Amino acid sequence: MGRAVRLILLTLVLVLAGPAPAFAGEGEGQVSRSAYLARQLAENPVYVSDQVPRAVPRSAAPLFARAAARLDVPTYLMVLPSDGLGVNDEALLASVHDRLGKDGVYVVLGEDGIYGAAAAYGVRASAGEAMRAAQYELPGDAGAVAAFDRFVEVLDSGEAAARADAAARAYRRGEDPADRYPSRTDRNNQSFVTGALMSGSALAVVLCGWHVVRRGERRRDGTAAAPRERRTDLSTSPSSSGRSAARGPSPVRPARRRPTPRVALVLAGAVTATLVGVGGHVVCDETRSDAGPPPTAQDLRARVERVAAGLRESPFYADPESPAVFDAAEQRQLRDRLAELDVPVYVAALPVVTEDACAGDERLLAERLHDELGQDGVFVVADSTGSGRITVSNYGARLDEAALYRLPDEVENSTEAVWEAEDRLLPERLTALFAHIEKAPQGPPGEPYYDPEPAPDAAAEDLLPPLVSEDFWPGLTVIGPLAAVLLLGVTAVVLGLAGLRSPTRAGAAAGARTSTGGARGTTAGPPSPGSGAPAPDRPTPGWLRRTLHAELGDLGTVFDAEGPALPADVRKRVWSCLDAARLLVDEDGDHRLDRDADPLELACALTLVRAGAHAARARSVRHADVPCPLNPLHGPATARHRVRLPGAAQATRTPVCAHCRDELASGRPAVDLMLRLPPPDGGSAVRYDELDGPVQLFDTDTEDLVDDIREYLGVH
Numbered sequence: 032m033g034r035a036v037r038l039i040l041l042t043l044v045l046v047l048a049g050p051a052p053a054f055a056g057e058g059e060g061q062v063s064r065s066a067y068l069a070r071q072l073a074e075n076p077v078y079v080s081d082q083v084p085r086a087v088p089r090s091a092a093p094l095f096a097r098a099a100a101r102l103d104v105p106t107y108l109m110v111l112p113s114d115g116l117g118v119n120d121e122a123l124l125a126s127v128h129d130r131l132g133k134d135g136v137y138v139v140l141g142e143d144g145i146y147g148a149a150a151a152y153g154v155r156a157s158a159g160e161a162m163r164a165a166q167y168e169l170p171g172d173a174g175a176v177a178a179f180d181r182f183v184e185v186l187d188s189g190e191a192a193a194r195a196d197a198a199a200r201a202y203r204r205g206e207d208p209a210d211r212y213p214s215r216t217d218r219n220n221q222s223f224v225t226g227a228l229m230s231g232s233a234l235a236v237v238l239c240g241w242h243v244v245r246r247g248e249r250r251r252d253g254t255a256a257a258p259r260e261r262r263t264d265l266s267t268s269p270s271s272s273g274r275s276a277a278r279g280p281s282p283v284r285p286a287r288r289r290p291t292p293r294v295a296l297v298l299a300g301a302v303t304a305t306l307v308g309v310g311g312h313v314v315c316d317e318t319r320s321d322a323g324p325p326p327t328a329q330d331l332r333a334r335v336e337r338v339a340a341g342l343r344e345s346p347f348y349a350d351p352e353s354p355a356v357f358d359a360a361e362q363r364q365l366r367d368r369l370a371e372l373d374v375p376v377y378v379a380a381l382p383v384v385t386e387d388a389c390a391g392d393e394r395l396l397a398e399r400l401h402d403e404l405g406q407d408g409v410f411v412v413a414d415s416t417g418s419g420r421i422t423v424s425n426y427g428a429r430l431d432e433a434a435l436y437r438l439p440d441e442v443e444n445s446t447e448a449v450w451e452a453e454d455r456l457l458p459e460r461l462t463a464l465f466a467h468i469e470k471a472p473q474g475p476p477g478e479p480y481y482d483p484e485p486a487p488d489a490a491a492e493d494l495l496p497p498l499v500s501e502d503f504w505p506g507l508t509v510i511g512p513l514a515a516v517l518l519l520g521v522t523a524v525v526l527g528l529a530g531l532r533s534p535t536r537a538g539a540a541a542g543a544r545t546s547t548g549g550a551r552g553t554t555a556g557p558p559s560p561g562s563g564a565p566a567p568d569r570p571t572p573g574w575l576r577r578t579l580h581a582e583l584g585d586l587g588t589v590f591d592a593e594g595p596a597l598p599a600d601v602r603k604r605v606w607s608c609l610d611a612a613r614l615l616v617d618e619d620g621d622h623r624l625d626r627d628a629d630p631l632e633l634a635c636a637l638t639l640v641r642a643g644a645h646a647a648r649a650r651s652v653r654h655a656d657v658p659c660p661l662n663p664l665h666g667p668a669t670a671r672h673r674v675r676l677p678g679a680a681q682a683t684r685t686p687v688c689a690h691c692r693d694e695l696a697s698g699r700p701a702v703d704l705m706l707r708l709p710p711p712d713g714g715s716a717v718r719y720d721e722l723d724g725p726v727q728l729f730d731t732d733t734e735d736l737v738d739d740i741r742e743y744l745g746v747h
Contacts, residue, residue, distance in 0.1 A: 063351060064352060064354065065123065065127050066130050067352055069127050069131040071352075072131055075092070076099070076108065077096045077107075078108065078109045078110070079092050079110045080109075080111045080142075080352060081333035081334040081337060082350075082381070082384065082386075083112050083142035084386070084387070084388055085326065085385070085386040085388070086323045087110050087174070087176070088324060088330035089329075089333060090327050091176060091323070095110070098179055099179075099183065101183050102136065102156075102183055104156055105134065105135030105154075106138065107127075107133075107135055107137045107138065108139075108179065110141075111352060111353075112141065112382045112384050112416070113141030113143060113384075114416040114417050115350075115416045116139065116147070120139050120146075120147065121148050123139060124149075125152075134152050134154055136151050136156050136158045141175070142175055142323075142384075143172075144176075144177060145166065145178075149162040157191035160191035160192045160195045161182050161185040162182055164182075164185045165178055165185055166178070167199050167201070167202050168194070168208065169208060170207070170208040172321070172322060174321065175323075177322055211322065212321060213317050213495065215320060215496070218315070218320070218496055218498075221311070222496075223502035223503065223505065224506065225308065225311035225315070225499075225506070226504060226506030226508075226511060227510040229304045229507060229511065230304070230506075230515070231514040232307050233515075234515035235518045235519070236303050237296045237297060237299070238515055240292075242526075243522070244292045312498055318494060318495055320494075320495055323493070325491075326388075326489050330388075331489055335388065335396070335399045335403050338379050338381065342379065342400065342404055346369045346376060346377050347369055348380065348381075349380045349381075350379075350382065353381060356380060356415045356416075356458075357380070357454075357457070361458045365465075368462060369465065374408060374428040375406065376408055376410075376468060377400070377406075377409070377410050378411045378413065378461065379412050379413070380457065382414065382415060382417060393414070393420070394480070395483040395485075397426075397479070398424065398479065398483055401426040407476070409425050409426075409435070409477075410423075410426060411423055411461075414455075415455075415457065418444055418455070419450075419455025419457060421438075421442055421444065421460060421461070423438065424480065425477030425478060426478070426479065427477065428477050429473050429474060429476055429477070430471045430473060430477055431471055431473065432478070432480075434472055435467075435477065438467065439463060441460065442467060566662060566664035568705070568707060569708075570634075571709075575637060578637060579624065579633055583612060583613070583636070586605070586608075586640050587609060589644070590609055590647070593647065601651065604646045605643040607643075607734075607737045608733065609643055611636075611736070612636035612643075613636075614740060614741070615744070618744070629711035630710075631708055634664060637664055638663040638664060638736070639736060641658075641666045642666070642733045656732045657731075657732045657733070658732075660685065660686075660687065661674070661687055661688075662706040665690055665691065668688055669688060669689055671684050671685065671687065672684070672685065672692045674695060676701070706718070708722060
């Protein structure tokens, strides 16, 4: 009996206590939302809202299901519009779990993957920590698919709490991950920079390279110190007019051809532009600006079909998967009020987001609802989770359009009270709208206030334009060339500040370095007759070219200015030295030293120039017949000393220059004083008399040297 009494008393307590309390934060409308979502999960554990197809189409559900299958516990996922998630995500999960009545991991995500929550019911899993780690570890544009995939990976790792804490600390330090996908603005910037780099780098290579080449040529050839106007034109020489006719074809060596750096620089510029273009396509290889897969046509129709089906049942439709704005009593009142109107009015209260099929255009949504429903009337779209804006479109209802579209202030959403209210005062404002429609005078069948623009192509709007498009051309044609010219100016200034000097002075400095123990020379010779530059024992090809160019120009200027006043034999000697030197190292007759002239040829020409300069100064050829046999670059032999020349059986009293005489008198061996030149094919310098060549300097007087050069070149 006692047990029966206790059962009766417990039954009375339960009856008197009434229904169980609702979940925290859950009202009557919230129960309807939870019940609706629970029914969807009962059919499929992955539910993707049809309201955000541009970001997460419903056809992407298999991607989520594939990720969820990696977990060992039942997983239930809801992807809903972020605007509709609200602040009670965990309360929503608890309510849906209660309605569904199944244990497992419950997850709700916004369409962007940034907002969401997770909880475990009846299973051991750190779902909340795994969600927090996924949100911190991923960039903001990762998307819902990547966010859920990362959530599953973190949860399955068993280190959810540690990873969440580490990611949160990194985020607070400002080490948030970079975006995965470029926007269209980013692509425009990429196109602009690629175009500018292509033209700028190519022109910079050509312009700056040509500038550096020209500066280098001036340094080598001495054009800075000996301007072109100072160089004697061979046509002014006594026999230059007949030289071409007098020259026969050379049986010894072909005519020299100067390489053209312009072609090489242009090719280098083209290669640079090509490499930049290819590199730009490799680096900027993204094709989409969003993570979401493209929606199908059915994805884009799904919400319109769902809402239109609801409007067929009732002219007032409140989105069941969004937070409740109207309770049951308010919905009944609004439906009753609609039934009292003389014209058909259809109301759709739902989220209006840019990721929906209509790209956030309420008037386009109204047009599609009208087409799907197939009924004329006034279509009203109320944004239930965002701005609370109410949009009215008339499709065929007989109302005066001017009066209909002049909405009263109490319908608009511009007041502070509307924005402060959580429900945006939609029940009251819709009631005011119905009263406004009721008062509107009759008129012809109405039309929308304006025809909405078609929605952007959802499958193509996230495709990035090609890299060569839009802002590529301004960068290619304007900014790149300007940058190249600016770089050319900077290069010129930097090279100028670096102290690029004239060839004559550079040659003197080079010779001075050589004479003071540089790697290529040991002892300075006497000042050269033409320019005062020293004559090193081991001159470099560059020193020979620079010095020859400068002294050749100087001697030509002297001959032009003072030739008529010179004695006949001196004038003949100066001209023959000048002419032979030019024939040897300027076969093209373009007043520039041939690039393929080898060191021995350059030394021969410089020896002749210095012999001619000495004769012009001395106004006599008596001491200009024999160059110094130890180093012909020292000039004519004006003294004598006992010396054993290579190949001689014994030392003899031999003509040498004053410098070599002094060195020999100090006890220095003759072999150390001899001129050494690098072979034409490179390598260490050897004594000049050991070099093979058509012209021999050793033990040769000036007149014989001139004749040898003319014979070698086939000039008679």
